[in-house]
Amino acid sequence: MRQILYNAAINEAMHEEMERDETVYLIGEECSQCAWGTSNGLIQKFGAQRIRDSAISEAAIIGSSVGAALAGYRPISYMMFADFMMCGADELLYKAAKWRFAHGGKVKIPLVIRAPIGGYSGIGAEHSQCMESWVWRTPGLKIAIPSNPHDAKGLLKTAIRDDNPVVFLEHKNLMGIEGPVPEETYTIPFGKADIKREGTDVTIVATGYLVSVTLQVANLLQEEKGVSVEVIDPRTLEPLDLETILASVKKTKGAIIVDEDTMRCGPGAEIGMQIMENAFDYLDAPVKRVAAKNYPIAGAYLEQFVLPQPQDIANAVAEVTGDSEPLDIAGRVTTKGVF
Amino acid sequence: MEFTNEILVKLYTQMVRVRKLDEKMIECLFAGKLRTFFHSGQGQEAPGVALCAHLNDDDIVFYNHRSHGLNKCLPKGMPAKQILAEHFGRATGGGNGFAGFHYADLNLGLPGMGGMVAGELTLAAGAGIACQLRGKGQVVVSCFGDGATGRGPLHEGMLMAAAWKLPVIWFCENNLYAQWTRVNVTHPKEDLADFAQGYGIPAAIVDGQDVMAVYEAVAPAVERARSGKGPTFLEMKTYRFRPHAEGFPDFSVQTEGGVRPPTETEEWMKRDPIRLFKNTLMEKGVLTQDDVERIDKEADQEMADAECFSAESPWPDPKDFDKALYAD
Numbered sequence: 001m002r003q004i005l006y007n008a009a010i011n012e013a014m015h016e017e018m019e020r021d022e023t024v025y026l027i028g029e030e031c032s033q034c035a036w037g038t039s040n041g042l043i044q045k046f047g048a049q050r051i052r053d054s055a056i057s058e059a060a061i062i063g064s065s066v067g068a069a070l071a072g073y074r075p076i077s078y079m080m081f082a083d084f085m086m087c088g089a090d091e092l093l094y095k096a097a098k099w100r101f102a103h104g105g106k107v108k109i110p111l112v113i114r115a116p117i118g119g120y121s122g123i124g125a126e127h128s129q130c131m132e133s134w135v136w137r138t139p140g141l142k143i144a145i146p147s148n149p150h151d152a153k154g155l156l157k158t159a160i161r162d163d164n165p166v167v168f169l170e171h172k173n174l175m176g177i178e179g180p181v182p183e184e185t186y187t188i189p190f191g192k193a194d195i196k197r198e199g200t201d202v203t204i205v206a207t208g209y210l211v212s213v214t215l216q217v218a219n220l221l222q223e224e225k226g227v228s229v230e231v232i233d234p235r236t237l238e239p240l241d242l243e244t245i246l247a248s249v250k251k252t253k254g255a256i257i258v259d260e261d262t263m264r265c266g267p268g269a270e271i272g273m274q275i276m277e278n279a280f281d282y283l284d285a286p287v288k289r290v291a292a293k294n295y296p297i298a299g300a301y302l303e304q305f306v307l308p309q310p311q312d313i314a315n316a317v318a319e320v321t322g323d324s325e326p327l328d329i330a331g332r333v334t335t336k337g338v339f
Numbered sequence: 340m341e342f343t344n345e346i347l348v349k350l351y352t353q354m355v356r357v358r359k360l361d362e363k364m365i366e367c368l369f370a371g372k373l374r375t376f377f378h379s380g381q382g383q384e385a386p387g388v389a390l391c392a393h394l395n396d397d398d399i400v401f402y403n404h405r406s407h408g409l410n411k412c413l414p415k416g417m418p419a420k421q422i423l424a425e426h427f428g429r430a431t432g433g434g435n436g437f438a439g440f441h442y443a444d445l446n447l448g449l450p451g452m453g454g455m456v457a458g459e460l461t462l463a464a465g466a467g468i469a470c471q472l473r474g475k476g477q478v479v480v481s482c483f484g485d486g487a488t489g490r491g492p493l494h495e496g497m498l499m500a501a502a503w504k505l506p507v508i509w510f511c512e513n514n515l516y517a518q519w520t521r522v523n524v525t526h527p528k529e530d531l532a533d534f535a536q537g538y539g540i541p542a543a544i545v546d547g548q549d550v551m552a553v554y555e556a557v558a559p560a561v562e563r564a565r566s567g568k569g570p571t572f573l574e575m576k577t578y579r580f581r582p583h584a585e586g587f588p589d590f591s592v593q594t595e596g597g598v599r600p601p602t603e604t605e606e607w608m609k610r611d612p613i614r615l616f617k618n619t620l621m622e623k624g625v626l627t628q629d630d631v632e633r634i635d636k637e638a639d640q641e642m643a644d645a646e647c648f649s650a651e652s653p654w655p656d657p658k659d660f661d662k663a664l665y666a667d
Contacts, residue, residue, distance in 0.1 A: 063461025071469035104435020105663035
């Protein structure tokens with residue numbers, strides 16, 4: 001199968017969906033020349049009416065998308081950094097998320113907010129966040145978080161066709177990562193987790209960029225400790241495929257959630273609690289979270305002491321499996337940012 | 340501008356309906372029948388009524404908080420009974436009982452309302468994008484009060500509409516008070532239409548108590564939007580006759596006794612838009628005393644029927660939560 005980059009997969013999804021449906025358009029800051037390389041050929045093919053370079057007005061980028069969706073269009077609202085979404089918090093968390101429910105289901109809001117997430121680039125507190133918990137606690141939004149090019153393309157196409165607001169959390173560190181993507185068109189259903197690695201000793205639910213990091217740690221654990229880790233990528237947090245997660249936990253008897261968002265009230269807290277409520281009797285050890293520490297993300301050198309590191313994953317596995325000597329990663333798995 | 344008798348009677352009748360529904364809301368609130376609050380818009384009937392008289396069903400109105408949008412939703416075609424039933428919390432309400440005090444009907448060009456002042460203003464710009472792309476001459480009206488001009492969404496939305504010549508009318512009802520705060524306490528200038536200058540948006544200041552003046556001012560704005568020439572800003576100078584919210588005193592910050600100056604209210608109440616227009620129409624011979632009484636009586640009956648309808652309607656079912664949250 002051909003290999004393409006993550007940002008090229010996002011680009012292909014937009015090309016295909018904009019060709020398929022003339023109500024789809026893209027709006028955002030410099031969206032015709034996206035900083036992450038997702039916009040190749042779009043403005044040449046679709047013109048400035050459908051590829052709309054906006055002012056630095058996040059509230060208007062998101063809010064106008066809600067309004068256009070109410071008026072029958074399918075906007076893709078592009079944030080240069082996911083962090084910027086909070087400048088349009090009312091528009092995102094109140095208007096996009098609540099408006100349908102608050103009008104008894106009488107309207108629909110088909111829009112996608114493409115939000116580049118993630119750290120490990122040393123670029124500080126307001127350019128590095130993963131925004132899962134900001135949006136996940138708000139009923140009415142769907143959340144996709146693709147971990148590779150194949151999932152990015154398939155999930156984005158589904159997001160654009162969905163009749164609800166979807167927050168699409170694409171990771172900056174993955175933009176230049178290559179992976180197999182079929183030539184033929186396809187979509188990936190929401191609410192269907194993917195088992196990225198089968199295993200028998202412990203379940204790790206990982207999201208976004210940390211899926212690939214977790215897989216590398218899992219391979220080392222297998223080789224050097226004989227520990228068999230099952231790695232599950234939920235791919236969408238809302239809807240969440242709890243069934244696949246619980247089936248895995250019931251098999252392995254151990255659960256770790258690896259996520260880049262802040263630990264407090266983060267995805268690990270939510271998924272971990274759902275495991276506790278639904279599979280407590282199967283667990284041999286308490287559920288463990290690997291996540292960012294409860295500080296703003298520090299910049300430059302200090303960042304590594306806030307964001308989760310490969311060694312943290314190995315330590316968590318040791319704790320859950322009762323191994324008193326965690327695997328020493330010794331720099332063999334590293335995190336790599338975009339800058 | 341030429342006014343046919345038909346349009347004059349329509350404007351008058353709609354204003355009476357808006358006033359009667361507003362009064363019915365207050366009556367039902369104090370009788371313990373509403374399941375929510377109410378913010379009367381008495382005194383501000385003219386702007387919404389004159390505006391909607393220019394609009395088609397597929398033109399889109401983002402209405403605003405004052406009077407819970409009565410002065411736009413009713414003349415835009417939403418039945419009084421749906422508006423009242425929503426406040427009664429019933430399944431037959433214009434928000435299926437989920438909203439409390441707002442409503443949506445896309446077939447009438449009413450996409451709904453939220454709870455944040457100015458929250459709809461960027462949405463209006465976006466509906467303008469959709470209408471521009473669709474190319475069928477639809478108009479979007481973004482309604483707001485003086486209070487909303489303090490928030491960023493107005494300015495982000497106006498910038499976007501101006502830059503892209505979106506078919507959006509910025510329709511400001513300046514009733515001088517944002518809840519309890521007179522506009523001079525928070526704003527450096529008296530005329531909010533001045534904001535439009537910075538965006539190169541043509542603006543007009545209109546006597547909001549004179550329904551014919553509003554009707555005349557809206558016409559070129561609608562024409563401009565329909566023909567793709569871009570946005571217009573209209574500022575109505577108006578006043579609410581009652582307190583911000585029913586059940587509260589007529590509070591006002593930084594004024595004597597912490598209430599609105601009674602002399603100010605008295606002066607404005609001399610310019611009740613319905614009474615002024617009634618006198619004009621009777622002088623012109625467009626309406627007789629009998630006509631006036633008949634229009635009153637019909638509106639009274641409509642609102643009494645709406646109350647019966649609301650009281651007899653079923654409660655909404657929380658089993659419908661999931662399908663209201665996400666579309667299939």
